[in-house]
Amino acid sequence: xxxxxxxxxxxNKISEExxxxxxxxxxxxxxxxxxxxxxxxxxxxxxxxxxxRALAINRPELTSDFIHLLDQEPFxxx
Numbered sequence: 001x002x003x004x005x006x007x008x009x010x011x012n013k014i015s016e017e018x019x020x021x022x023x024x025x026x027x028x029x030x031x032x033x034x035x036x037x038x039x040x041x042x043x044x045x046x047x048x049x050x051x052x053r054a055l056a057i058n059r060p061e062l063t064s065d066f067i068h069l070l071d072q073e074p075f076x077x078x
Contacts, residue, residue, distance in 0.1 A: 014050060014051055014054040016058075018051070018054075019054050019055060019058045019059060020059075022055055022059060022062060023062075024062060027052075027055060027062040027063060027066070030048055030051060030052055030055075031052065031063075031065075031066040031069060033048055034048050034049060034052060034066075034069045035069065049069070049070070052066065052069060052070060053070055056070055
């Protein structure tokens, strides 16, 4: 399983550069990892979840098929 190396800025926010670098294939790979839930560490899974959440906020066209992997609670876009 290949994990994307997510660069973070201050306060552990996922960088805009990482979010903008994603395409449909990368998003599908991310979603498959989350669905399989076979991580070496819970923190790896959490990192992927935060990345999918950032994509859902900033690039919703990539994540519409994978919203079920995120909490159904509304989230703050700021």
